[in-house]
Amino acid sequence: MSGHDDHSHLSEMDVRVRALQSLLVAKGYVDPAAMDELVTLYEHEVGPQNGARVVARAWCDPDYAARLFEDGTAAIAELGFGGRQGEHMVAVANTPEVHNMVVCTLCSCYPWAVLGLPPVWYKSAPYRAKAVADPRGVLADFGVALPQDTRVDVWDSTAEIRYLVVPMRPEGTKGWSEDALAAIVTRDSMIGTGLPQP
Amino acid sequence: MRPPETPAPADEPAFAAPWEAEAFALKAHLVETGRIRADEFAALFGEALRQDPAAADGGTGYFVAFVAALERAVAAMAPPEELAAEREAWRQAAAATPHGQPIVPRRPG
Numbered sequence: 001m002s003g004h005d006d007h008s009h010l011s012e013m014d015v016r017v018r019a020l021q022s023l024l025v026a027k028g029y030v031d032p033a034a035m036d037e038l039v040t041l042y043e044h045e046v047g048p049q050n051g052a053r054v055v056a057r058a059w060c061d062p063d064y065a066a067r068l069f070e071d072g073t074a075a076i077a078e079l080g081f082g083g084r085q086g087e088h089m090v091a092v093a094n095t096p097e098v099h100n101m102v103v104c105t106l107c108s109c110y111p112w113a114v115l116g117l118p119p120v121w122y123k124s125a126p127y128r129a130k131a132v133a134d135p136r137g138v139l140a141d142f143g144v145a146l147p148q149d150t151r152v153d154v155w156d157s158t159a160e161i162r163y164l165v166v167p168m169r170p171e172g173t174k175g176w177s178e179d180a181l182a183a184i185v186t187r188d189s190m191i192g193t194g195l196p197q198p
Numbered sequence: 199m200r201p202p203e204t205p206a207p208a209d210e211p212a213f214a215a216p217w218e219a220e221a222f223a224l225k226a227h228l229v230e231t232g233r234i235r236a237d238e239f240a241a242l243f244g245e246a247l248r249q250d251p252a253a254a255d256g257g258t259g260y261f262v263a264f265v266a267a268l269e270r271a272v273a274a275m276a277p278p279e280e281l282a283a284e285r286e287a288w289r290q291a292a293a294a295t296p297h298g299q300p301i302v303p304r305r306p307g
Contacts, residue, residue, distance in 0.1 A: 010292040010301070013258075016265055017217040019284035021224055022303060023276045029233055030224070038223035112216055158297060 048187035050081045051114035051164055055190065056182035058091070059169045069093060072164065081113050089114070091164045092155060094192075099150050100165045101138070101192030103131035104157035111162035115187055122191065132156070142193045165192040173198060218261040225268050234271045243267035 010018070024030040054076055058065040068075040072089035089111060092100040103122075104110060110122065121127050130138050135152040139145070146152070155163040167189040173181060188194025213219040228234045246267040252259035269281065276284075287303035295301045 010288060011215075011217070013215070013262065013265065014217045015285050015288045015292075016269070017221045017224070018288050018303075019281055020265070020268060020272065020276065021220065022288070023281060023284045024224075024228075024272065027275060029272075029275050030227060031231075034231075035223060035227050038227055039220060110216075 048115045048185075048190065049182065050079075050116075051111070051187070051190045052182040052185035053079055053178075054081070054091075054114060054164065055166050055185045056178045058166055059181055060178050065166075068166070076114060076164075088161050089164060090155075090161055091166050092153070093166045094168045096147075096168075097149075097151060099139075099146050099152050099192065100163070101131060101135050101152060101154050102157060102163045102165060103128055103154055110157065111164050114164055115190055138193065142188065144193065144195060165190050167196050170196050170198045213261075214258050215261075218258070218264075221261060221265050221268060225264070225271075228268075228272065233275065239267060239271045242270050246270075 021030065021035065025032050025035075054068065057079065058068050064075065064078075067078075068091045072091040075091070076089050094100055102111075127138065130141075131154055135154050136146070139152070157163055167185065169181070170184070173184070184196045184198045186194050186197050189196050213222070225234070225239060229236045229239065243264060246263035247260070250259060250263050250266075252262070269276075269278075284303070288301070291301050291303040
């Protein structure tokens with residue numbers, strides 16, 4: 001880990017892979033758009049399904065939910081998910097009063113152990129800027145309309161702390177199994193730019 | 199409202215860090231576009247795996263070997279000295295970038 005430095009941190013392997021990629025792009029051997037497509041594909045291998053299990057468990061098991069909001073890292077590790085770099089995971093709960101949204105920068109500050117690779121838009125400058133300046137505008141871009149009296153909290157991830165949004169359990173899902181619930185928890189709903197999709 | 203038919207998959211994550219998936223995607227792209235040959239890469243990768251005992255667990259060490267093989271496979275397109283300069287540019291860019299800003303390397307030369 002990078003300690004509490006205020007500059008960005010790249011691991012040596014991050015540096016090696018980025019250098020390979022950027023040099024091959026600069027020389028015209030690699031098409032960055034095609035690379036992005038492939039990364040999106042692999043994202044499904046890493047798995048927002050991990051985060052979806054965490055959310056579904058929290059919806060079904062109040063004791064688990066209490067542990068999750070108390071110590072996200074430990075509660076997520078209970079389900080067998082976690083990074084190897086010791087990042088702290090913090091779960092933030094959406095309620096009728098508060099909607100949470102997560103943002104960060106290029107330096108991998110994304111809860112990839114539970115969400116997989118960050119989508120391209122998450123790394124984009126427009127999202128990073130607008131998420132802070134105009135979160136409701138971002139939500140509108142994603143087709144999410146919240147009640148006017150719901151507050152929007154934006155959480156800026158760091159190298160040390162990664163946030164996972166726990167969306168509200170949708171109406172009409174009473175009695176659903178944990179598997180069925182996990183299936184409706186989208187990646188974007190755990191970043192806070194979407195809602196679960198029953 | 200009814201629950202969906204198919205439960206969400208609960209597989210082990212294939213990658214432990216984004217760079218692993220990015221390296222994987224980069225190799226797939228280079229093979230797809232004919233820049234490197236799959237069998238030649240496989241030979242280099244096999245050699246790298248044999249040379250590094252840490253690669254045996256199939257986890258991060260596996261991908262370290264993967265990246266080492268990829269660096270060799272693209273040596274004609276990205277010579278080692280240029281790659282070293284590019285890495286240094288990324289390190290300097292990261293060190294000079296306050297958290298919250300995108301890291302953009304300055305290309306050497």
